[in-house]
Amino acid sequence: MKGIFVDFDALFGHLGQHTVDGLSKGSIYALVALGYTLVYGVLRLINFAHSEVFMIGTFTVVGTWSVLGATDSPAIGTVILLLLAGLVAAAAVSGATAVAVERVAYRRLRRMNAPPLIFLITAIGLSLVLSEAFGIWQGRLVKGMPTVIERSVLFTIGNTEVTNVQVITVLAALIMMFGLDVFINRTRYGRGVRAVAQDPDTAALMGVNKDRVIALIFLLGGLLAGAAALLYCVRYGNTRFNVGFVLGLKAFTAAVLGGIGNLRGALLGGLLLGVVEVYAATLTSSAWEDVAAFVVLVVVLLFRPTGLLGESLGRARA
Amino acid sequence: MTETLRQINERRRHVTGGIGERWRALPKWQRAIGILAFVGFLYYLPLLGIPGLTWFRTDSIPQGNNWAGVLFLCAIYVLVAFGLNIVIGLAGLLDLGYVGFFAVGAYSVALFGSTQSPVVEGLQNRFGLSQDWAVAWAICLPLAILLTMISGVLLGWPTLRLRGDYLAIVTLGFGEIIRIIARNSDWTGGPQGIAAIPGPQGAPSPDNEIFGLIDAKPWYWLVLSVVILMVFAVRRLENSRVGRAWLAIREDEDAAAVMGVSGFKFKLWAFAMGAALGGLSGFLFASRGGFIEPTQFSAQLSILFVAMVVAGGAGNMAGVALGAFLLAYLPERFRDFSQYRTLVFGAALVLVMLFAPQGLIPSRRRARELKDRAKEAPANV
């Protein structure tokens, strides 16, 4: 049976379950969304190639695990080792890729003050290059990997079963989000970022090195995308040369939903989007979850044209 | 900072020897002859047999695609580029979901024109019509344009108040939604798509002598004629109050509003006209293929459309036409690299944008040509 068939029992019978599932799905969106939001907040541009930064992170995890000889559900010590190694490797490679993207695709254009449309096209071009390179190198089929964390129910509240994977995903995302917030709002580097976001020219006059700040935000975005890649691998257990496209789209939607350029907005948008998608998928079928996501986006933008929390990285603290 | 952009243009002018300027300096009749010769050549293109030039044919390589078929696709893309150019190049609105309009146009003729479509079957049953009944192709044409314009207005009405970047993501979502609906609904034929889409001579059949399934030449000539017609139509818009309003909005929307330009109204018109052209090209595309399915309308195609407009030179009809032609033609001619096609395409996109940020043929608006009477008027400084 195709067409829209709404099944309320499926949703409301297990509302808690679906909410938890949505939050864990949304955590990954949120981490990737932070990358979009950081770059947008400072440069006012959509870094379309960020999705490939994430994709490369997932392949790094696959590579690291296969080098370390990971197997299905290993001992707990090995699990921790694998997770840490995956995190470090993915964050490093993704971070480096993000910085390289800025160097190759944007720096020259920034210097000549090109209009935003141009950035968008180079980013699209670069993103094609990256995903195709992996398509050619790693093959175009879905790439599996060992199930490092065997899914198991950690605790139950009412009829809601919370699994270890869900807890890890949400916790990891929250911790990283918190870390980023502290970094941006409490450190000297963060102050530089906020200064450039508010007024690049004045910041430059005050002695902030704009290029360095921009490299820094790309690096931060890349690191978070790497972390998201690890969580994605843990949750889904596979990847593909084009995973970035859809996930990047969702993450960007999440960023806009929360208020692009706003760090907390990215978190809120990501979690909300995840929940909306899971609800929609349960109510109808998974085919319609994307439609629901975009409908929610449009409705939110109609009533709050700059997203739920409004934009502005510069005033992230306020 | 903008000096650099100017320097790039200077360099380009040096390389091309100012072809554009020299061309515009020619007397009107010489230009007319030049244009006529070029148009004649375009009509001759599918028969291309001049020694030396046959190298350009896509069937000159092993397993190359039918040359006229490739030209047909090029012409369709040029039409798409004209439409998207109104939205991006003239009005300055970033539309990343243009494939949605292309799909609406294609599905209009499929759903109403094909005897196999669930919509037509529904109408047959409801009104007791014969099994062969379907809406005629000639009626599907205005219907397709009307439906795409409506979808353009429906998309634009709530979203055009949003700032540029938000618009980009919302339009991207629109394109995806159209594809998802097409894929997951019964009345659109679902993932199997719809076959038996009619052409000018009715439902596809071996008896169709001109617009058949095998020979693509007449189809190419048809679309080429539509393209030429649209050149005139779009230029009429460009050189009118509407075109000026679009440019003013693109340049500085707030200043335009204070000068009395209703931003919303003209942006909506830009969306509607862009949509109409996208729908028209989708309509022609579906008629020629005789069959469509949802995977033909992916978001990647939208992005390709934007790329051809921007890389060609947003705002310039010749530029976007060149961009569209190259992006459709090159991958077909160089199939040897088929595995690396997308990779090379992406790299080329990056390089073009880095070294010619205003596109292959930048939009240098011709100064409005003054009438003689005006020139006589003394200019006091």
Add this chain to the structure above:
Amino acid sequence: MSDTEDLVSLPESEAPTRTDLLVVDHVTLRFGGVVALDDVSFEVRRGEILGLIGPNGAGKTTCFNAMTGVYRPTSGEVRFDGDRVSGRKPHQINRLGIARTFQNIRLFPEMTALENVMVGTDSQHFTSVPGALFRLYRKRPKPEELPVVDSHNGLVRAWQQTRLVFAKVFGISRHTLEERAGEQKALALLRFVGIADRANELARNLPYGYQRRLEIARALATEPKLLCLDEPAAGFNPAEKEQLLKLIRDIRDKGYTVLLIEHDMRLVMGVTDRIVVLEFGKKIAEGTPAEVRDNPKVIAAYLGVPADAS
């Protein structure tokens, strides 16, 4: 209101009457914590040149923005020729008859000077997409609007004659008539402000002085009843300022009412009929140039002494 008690105020009988073109009525405008306009009231009378002066950040530009619909006043309202302005969109306010220039020039850089002005003239016209595309709405041309037949080349002459017959039989489309009228008017305006020699150049390539004048021409093209100029002489040398003052007087002599923002008090004295002085968002004085010049509050404001101290 206590601040404005001792203003040089007009006799009661001359308070708001039909001579008032624009009335700013107790307008307050806040940006977060910043009060950019604090209960400001004044009026612009038909046919006068009113100066709006005040130190940096006094709220002069904000006042323009509140009048032209760019911002909405937090409280109070602006009335123009009997109509409420507040709440309307900028382009509707323009139709009512207010036009303005910008302190930081905001032309359409990729359009020629002529096209910039024609965007202004377009506000008087009606052609939209169907009209431009199909040109079905046709009018019987006046004799001077008919195509001319003047060529000696037989072929061209035949073509011109065909067009003439066509125009006589089918009329001329509104699009064409409007384009011609707009172009003529735009050119006349460019000549009036003195930059017609570079009508076909892109606005971004024009020299600074030309750009300022082009903004004035573009604003005039919308046929406003009130022309608001935001520091039109900024960055000008004395000779250029003198030329500009002459232009502003010419504009008034053509029957326009002018509201002029200017920092430079000495400059405004020469051209305005009355002056309103703002400081920190409040109106501190109003009156003829001579009255304002001798007002201690104004002197204090310009010398940097707090107004309370006087």
